[in-house]
Amino acid sequence: xxxxxxxxxDSTIPSxxxxxxxxxxxxxxxxxxxxxxxxxxxxxxxxxLGALLDRHGWHRRGGAxxxxxxxxxxxxxxxxxxxxxxxxxxxxxxxxxxLLGEALTALARSAAPSARDVLVSLAVPSDEIRWxxxxxxxxxxxxxxxGAAGWTAAEQLRAAARQILLAGALAVRARTxxxxxxxxxxxxAALEGILVGPAPGGRDLxxxxxxxxxxxxxxxxxxxxxxxxxxxDFQRATGGMEAFDSAVEAGVSRELTxxxxxxxxxxxxxxxxxxxxxxxxxxxxxxxxxxxxxxSPGDLPALRxxxxxxxxxxxxxxxxxxxxxxxxxxxxxxxAGIVRLRVLAGAEVPHVRLELDExxxxxxxxxxxxxxxxxxxxxxxxxxxxRRLTRASQVVPVQVDEAERDRLMKSLQENxxxxxxACTGE
Numbered sequence: 001x002x003x004x005x006x007x008x009x010d011s012t013i014p015s016x017x018x019x020x021x022x023x024x025x026x027x028x029x030x031x032x033x034x035x036x037x038x039x040x041x042x043x044x045x046x047x048x049l050g051a052l053l054d055r056h057g058w059h060r061r062g063g064a065x066x067x068x069x070x071x072x073x074x075x076x077x078x079x080x081x082x083x084x085x086x087x088x089x090x091x092x093x094x095x096x097x098x099l100l101g102e103a104l105t106a107l108a109r110s111a112a113p114s115a116r117d118v119l120v121s122l123a124v125p126s127d128e129i130r131w132x133x134x135x136x137x138x139x140x141x142x143x144x145x146x147g148a149a150g151w152t153a154a155e156q157l158r159a160a161a162r163q164i165l166l167a168g169a170l171a172v173r174a175r176t177x178x179x180x181x182x183x184x185x186x187x188x189a190a191l192e193g194i195l196v197g198p199a200p201g202g203r204d205l206x207x208x209x210x211x212x213x214x215x216x217x218x219x220x221x222x223x224x225x226x227x228x229x230x231x232x233d234f235q236r237a238t239g240g241m242e243a244f245d246s247a248v249e250a251g252v253s254r255e256l257t258x259x260x261x262x263x264x265x266x267x268x269x270x271x272x273x274x275x276x277x278x279x280x281x282x283x284x285x286x287x288x289x290x291x292x293x294x295x296s297p298g299d300l301p302a303l304r305x306x307x308x309x310x311x312x313x314x315x316x317x318x319x320x321x322x323x324x325x326x327x328x329x330x331x332x333x334x335x336a337g338i339v340r341l342r343v344l345a346g347a348e349v350p351h352v353r354l355e356l357d358e359x360x361x362x363x364x365x366x367x368x369x370x371x372x373x374x375x376x377x378x379x380x381x382x383x384x385x386x387r388r389l390t391r392a393s394q395v396v397p398v399q400v401d402e403a404e405r406d407r408l409m410k411s412l413q414e415n416x417x418x419x420x421x422a423c424t425g426e
Contacts, residue, residue, distance in 0.1 A: 038101075038104045038105060038107075038108050038119070039104060039119065039122045039123050041097045041098075041100035041101040041104060042097055044100050044104065044122060045091075045278075045279065046087055046088050046089060046090060046091060046096070046100065047278070048122070048278040048279045049087055049100070049103070049118070049122065050069065050071075050087055051278035052118045052121050052122065052278060053071050053085070053087070053118060055128075055275055056074070056114035056117055056118055057073075057074035057114060058071045058072065058073055058074060058085075058114070059071065059072045059073075059074070061084075067088065067089060067093065068086055068087060068088045068089060068099060069086075069087050069089060070084060070085065070086055070087075071084070071085040071087060072084055072085075073110060073112035073114065073115070074112065074114060084106075085103040085106055085107065086099050086102065086103060087099065087100070087103050088100060104119070104122075107119055117197065117206065117208075120195060120208060121208060121277070124195070124208065124210050125210070125211045125277040125278075125279040125280050126195070126208035126209055126210050126211060126214070126277050127208070127209045127211060127214065127215060127218040127274065127275065127276050127277050127280075128206055128207070128208055128209075128274070128275045128277075129161075129165075129206070129207045129209065129218065129221065129272065129273070129274050130204070130205070130206045130207075130272070130273045130274075130275075131157060131160070131161050131164075131204070131205045131206075131263065131270065131271075131272055132203060132204050132270065132271045132272075132273075133153075133157055133202060133203055133204075133263065133267040133269075133270050134203075134267050134268040134269040134270070135153050135202055135203055135266070135267055135268075136267075136268055150202060151202075152202070153202020153203070153266075154202040155202075156202060156262070156265075156266060157202045157203070157205050157263070158196075158205060159262060160259055160260075160262040160263035161196070161205050161207060161263075163255070163258065163259030163262055164221065164256065164259040164260070164263065164272075165191055165194065165207065165217065165221075166184075166187055166188070166191065166255065166259075167221075167224070167251075167253060167255040167256035167259050168217040168218070168220045168221035168224065168251065168256075169187035169188070169190045169191055169217050170183055170184070170187045170253065170255055171220045171221075171224055171251030171252075171253060171256070172187070172190065172216045172217055172220050172251075173186055173187055173348070174348075175248055175249055175251060176248065176253060176314065177248050177252075177253055177254060177309075177310030177311075177313060177314050178253060178254045178255075178310045178311045178313075178314035178382060179253060179254075179255055179386075180314075180349075180382060180384075180385030180386035180387070181349040181350065181351075181385045181386050181387050182347070182348045182349050182386050183348045184349075184350070185348075185350060186348070190213065190214070190216075190217060191214075191217070193210050193213045193214060194207055194208065194209050194210070194214055195207065195208040195210075196208075211277050211279075211280040215280070215283060218274060218276075218283075219283050219285075219286060220251045221251070221274070222274050222286055222290050223250040223251055223286075224247075224250050224251030224252050224256055225256075225272055225293045226250075226290075226291075226293055227247040227250035227251070227252050228247060228252050228256060228257070228260060228293075228303075229293050229294075229295070230243060230247070231243035231244045231246075231247045231252065231302075231306070232295075232299045232302045232303065235302040235305075235306075236298075236299075236302060241305065241306065241309060244306040244309065244310075248310075252306075253310060254306075254307040254310040254311050257303045257304075257306050257307040257310070258307055260295055260299075260303055261300060261303050261304065261307070263295065264295050264296065264297060264299065264300060264303075265297075265300070267297070268296075268297070269294065269295070269296045269297075270294065270295050270296075271292045271293070271294045271295075272292065272293045272294075272295075273290070273292040273293075274290045275289075275290075276288070311382065314382040315382065316379040316380060316381045316382060316390070317347075317379065317380045317386070318377075318378075318379055318380075319346050319347045319377070319378065319379070319380050319389070320346050320375065320376070320377045320394075321341065321343055321345070321346035321347050321352060321375070321376055321377075321378070321380075321389065322343075322344045322345040322346055322373055322374070322375045322398055323341030323342055323343045323344055323346075323352065323373055323374065323376075324341065324342045324344060324368070324373045325339055325340070325341060325364050325365070325367060325368035325373070325374065326340050326341065326342050326351070327339070327340035328340075328361070328364065328365055328368070330361065334358060335358055336355055336356060336357050336358060336361060337355070337356060337358075337361040338353065338354070338355055338356075339353070339354055339355075339356055339361065339364050340352070340353050341353075341354070341373075341374070341376075344373055346375075347380055347386075349380070349386055349387060351387065352380070352387055352388065352389045353387060353388050353389070354376065354378065354388065354389035354390070354392045355392065356392055356395060360376075360392065360395040363395050363396070363397065364395060366397075367397040370397075372397040372398060372399070373397070373398050374395055374396065374397055374398060375394070375395070375396055375397075375398045376389065376392050376393070376394060376395045377392070377393050377394045378390055378391050378392040378393065379391050
């Protein structure tokens with residue numbers, strides 16, 4: 001296993017051993033935790049509980065009008081066909097809290113898979129994103145291989161869902177056609193509180209985005225996915241790509257088109273639906289019940305063209321970067337050399353690679369040897385995902401506080417073999 005580039009450490013592992021960050025996600029949202037205590041009935045809104053039961057396919061079987069309703073799990077033909085919940089309509093009656101407690105206990109003991117999702121949503125008010133893939137029956141493979149094929153399909157679904165969530169988090173940070181390595185650290189941090197359920201058979205997966213930390217991602221994906229669908233329809237109808245250009249403002253990017261491609265590839269069709277947390281209501285500017293967004297294999301050519309267009313059209317960015325030298329390399333004892341910096345300020349990327357002339361290379365080597373970062377001006381190129389700085393100039397050491405300088409010196413002592421080449425030219 002190789003350390004990810006997004007890791008905030010002074011790693012000196014050669015960059016060639018790492019996966020391309022725009023193609024992989026080094027963090028995955030948290031799996032649904034073991035269910036602990038049942039939510040406090042005194043803090044549960046009956047209307048929220050009813051809305052969640054309805055969302056997850058439970059059937060309302062009547063009850064005393066204005067007092068309570070009876071719910072049975074999906075697939076139960078009658079109240080006697082499994083768990084039956086008695087949910088009060090309001091908390092105004094003396095026995096409302098007792099009924100809620102009994103309903104929550106019954107949910108905790110229910111064998112229905114959706115019961116757990118309802119309890120998790122009650123414990124942590126969350127917006128829900130659900131992915132569904134129409135996996136061909138032939139994908140199950142030959143006899144004896146169905147289990148492995150099902151695991152592969154589930155991993156494909158989880159990987160695509162990861163990419164879509166990351167694309168939404170990146171769009172919250174900036175509206176651009178191609179993010180590359182920019183903003184990834186903060187985008188990944190925004191996904192840490194997301195809860196995900198299992199993906200049995202690779203056909204269905206649900207993610208719960210806590211309202212407090214994940215609503216911005218859910219809102220951005222709501223707009224971006226619908227904008228992607230509209231842009232594809234426009235391209236397939238007219239042949240023009242103009243709709244993809246305007247869709248950038250809604251959050252569409254190369255990262256999102258690549259994620260949708262990964263979701264659709266190998267399936268006969270996909271659907272993504274979103275539901276807002278009943279306890280938090282509908283966010284401003286969004287429909288109360290967003291329509292599901294569907295994609296099919298016929299959409300892949302338009303998505304591929306859009307992704308290539310986004311990457312090609314994204315311009316280089318003029319920056320002034322402050323960074324710690326983590327690697328130096330040149331072919332001989334004299335001349336220009338390659339330097340790798342861990343970015344401290346000036347750009348939303350973890351590392352950059354740049355070529356320096358002999359004098360600037362000497363300054364970078366000496367700055368590292370005495371525990372100082374350097375400041376350099378240049379252009380952050382979109383080629384390679386904004387990891388390369390070109391036209392580097394104005395290379396100077398930068399003074400830092402003692403704590404940061406000690407940490408940089410410790411990095412040198414722990415990885416001195418990588419920096420001997422700065423002096424020997426090897």
